[in-house]
Amino acid sequence: MALSFEGRVVLVTGSGGGLGREYALAFAERGASVIVNDLGADTKGGGKSSAAADKVVEEIRAKGGKAVANYDSVEDGEKVIQSALDAFGRIDVVVNNAGILRDRSFARTSDLDWDLIQRVHLRGSFMVTRAAWNHMKKQKFGRIIMTASAAGIYGNFGQANYSAAKLGMLGLANTLAIEGRNYNIHCNTIAPVAGSRLTETVMTAELVASLKPEYIAPMVLWLCHEQCQENGALFEAGAGWIGKLRWERSQGCIVRQKNQPMTPEAVRDQWDKICDFTDATKPASIEESVQSIVGVLSQLDSDGEVGANTTAAAAAASVSGVNPTMAVGQKLPPSTFVFTPTQCILYALGVGMSTKDPDHLRFLYEGHEDFGCLPTFGVIPSQAAMMDGGLSSIPGLNIDFTRVLHGEQYLELYKPLPTSGTLTSEATIADVLDKGSGAVILLDVNTYSGDELICFNQFSVFVVGAGGFGGNRNSEKAKAPLPPPKRAPDAVVIDSTTRDQAALYRLSGDWNPLHIDPSFAAMGGFKAPILHGLCSFGFAARHVLRQFAGNDPSRFKAIKVRFAKPVMPGQSLQTEMWKEGNRIHIQCKVKETDSIVLAGAYVDLHGASDASPENLTQQGALKSELVFAEIGRRIKDTGSELVKKVNAVFGWEITKDSKIAAQWTIDLKNGSGSLHKGPYSGKADVTITVSDEDFMEVVQGTLNPQKAFFSGKLKVRGNIMLSQKLEVILKDHAKL
Ligand code: NAI
Helix, strand or coil: CCCCCCCCEEEEECCCCHHHHHHHHHHHHCCCEEEEECCCCCCCCCCCCCHHHHHHHHHHHHCCCEEEEECCCCCCHHHHHHHHHHHHCCCCEEEECCCCCCCECHHHCCHHHHHHHHHHHHHHHHHHHHHHHHHHHHHCCEEEEEECCHHHHHCCCCEHHHHHHHHHHHHHHHHHHHHHHHHCEEEEEEEECCCCCCCCCCCCHHHHHHCCHHHCHHHHHHHCCCCCCCCCCEEEEECCEEEEECCCECCCCCCCCCCCCCCHHHHHHCHHHHCCCCCCECCCCHHHHHHHHHHHHHHHHCCCCCCHHHHHHHHHHHHHCECHHHHCCCECCCEEEEECHHHHHHHHHHCCCCCCCHHHHHHHCCCCCCCCCCHHHHHHHHHHHHHCCHHHHCCCECCCHHHEEEEEEEEEECCCCCCCEEEEEEEEEEEEEECCCEEEEEEEEEEEECCEEEEEEEEEEEEECCCCCCCCCCCCCCCCCCCCCCCCCCEEEEEECCCCHHHHHHHHCCCCHHHCCHHHHHHCCCCCCCCCHHHHHHHHHHHHHHHHHCCCHHHEEEEEEEECCCCCCCCEEEEEEEEECCEEEEEEEECCCCEEEEEEEEEEECCCCCCCHHHHHHHCCCCHHHHHHHHHHHHHHHHHHHHHHHCEEEEEEEEECCEEEEEEEEEECCCCCEEEECCCCCCCCEEEEEEHHHHHHHHHCCCCHHHHHHCCCEEEEECHHHHHHHHHHHHHHHHC
16 A cells, blocks of 8 residues: 555755755655755855745645745754644654765864754754654654764765764664654664765766665655654665665674783784674664673673672663662652543443343443442553553663563552542552563552542563563562462353454553554564453453452452463453452453463452441441451451461440440451451450440550550450450551
């Protein structure tokens, strides 16, 4: 299919003549809106005229194309880009082409000869590109061309100033390619050879006539097209030939010996070997380049000098771009998520809910009396911060974000999610781990409604190839996956995804083309676009919610999963569940292949009567409710340990206005311990009766329990000695 630039806005600097004019005409012919920028200077940078640009604009318009002229110097980059925004409202492509020559042998190069060349070529390209950068970033599309020259690549007599500027532009392009790639901004460099007024002094008239600029333009157009994925490369072109360049590095040679000084003589003696290109390597990134050098340190110094390993690790960190000391604790810019019931319903459909199941209606119909939001929707507001490419702006995380895999996910809700409103999320780098083959970034995200904390997410992101920086392998901040029990599952639910499951799920905010674009998926090594890991996660969570919590979202507390393998849309998911108290272990398989896709996963539910803090405060009256909710959480975490220490059942009667307002049972005798609201079914070992107010005072440490007992504020029935053991569970509660 023909390459079209319809809808694209293209700036070609210095397009009043020569190569630039040819590019402008070619872009316009294929539908682009073109800004023809030219100062109208002579070849040495003197003079000024609007005629050159105007003439090209007229040519384009005469052919029915869209173009406007701009006469600013590229040194006024902001003005040049502003003219694109004024005329066409956006900027998609920048071809840095403007140029002049002030050739002199090096000894005769004046300050002005030097400065003018740097200003027009290098500084001009910087000014124009910087002015366009944020617009490209926001729209997540940009194509940039830098025009270098053979004079820079190889050197050329009389062009010291020009060579320096031209290769300076290559260095600039190399870094822009890295900083832009997450935003679909690609930057490539060309070194053209063509007849123009710049070359007519060095080429014969015949050559100038035959090396036509139109033999260069098609390459520029391809590099600037949205289909072209080339980034950070250098091309030579002329006469219809195009070639790509890269660096080659000799195998080289270590000229230093363990525990010995390095000498110039050793360098001399190995010089032939250092310069021998047999079996040369082709390092393509700074990581590849420097890692091999750092490797020499461990080869030579590992068991000899103290601290050599640390040096190697530090050096490796600085080159692989991962530096945990810099990154950990850094915050991403807060993100805001505004939503209505539409988003909740769209999400529910995205994770396979259907009106076929009457009980799903409460998640699909905003008019339903129990209309609510699926708990796993809690990942959606929090991922907005990451989707904006926020991670790439974190110092110490200078890594290739095209090689990122979603490894694990933890979500905890502190109250049921609202079905509309504005939520803000704050993300912090909790830790960065070195897994050797890659780095794992733990990103903790707290999501608030106003000041109220609604939920917590921990994203565990695996970056392939970013390991080896000498960091920790594990972190206590990580929410760990847990293996399921060995017995057969207590329940199994099989559910099919549809062919369009990923196409539907992505509308909830995960726009990664991997899940919709076949060619993008192919680049990642997949036969077809794959389902979002978080979509399978949503399926599994709702299976648990239906099986063990009667589809009541307020029963949901937390979920953890590890994404083990991809799922293809249309495959069936088989969720296997094991109930262990309020924790439901899960494992999710693709039914057709029997491969495990969600591993080490579990859902924590609130017990049917062990009400969440949300429900408690709604009932409102008793302050002690919150303390019991916290005790319940602790029992869940350390119950088995407490059962060993305490081995007793405590009954509680909390009074309000001299009447029993609530009864609680703290069972630290059976199983791994539990808390429930209500009296104990058997006989409690000890029962304590206390008013809500006095209970709070005891907990806060302002009322001594013994005094409370002797003054009759606290009554104890049963084994009074056991009440002393209560300290174990109550003593840390002062901060409540
Ligand atoms: P050209 O002289 O025909 O085109 C350069 C254009 O840039 C001129 O129209 C000029 O008015 C404009 N210009 C100069 N200073 C400007 C400024 N400050 N702001 C805006 N516009 C300005 O030359 P040609 O050959 O078409 O060169 C285009 C680019 O290709 C240049 O960067 C040149 O260095 C580079 N190049 C050309 C080669 C060739 O064989 N023609 C070889 C290697 C590089």
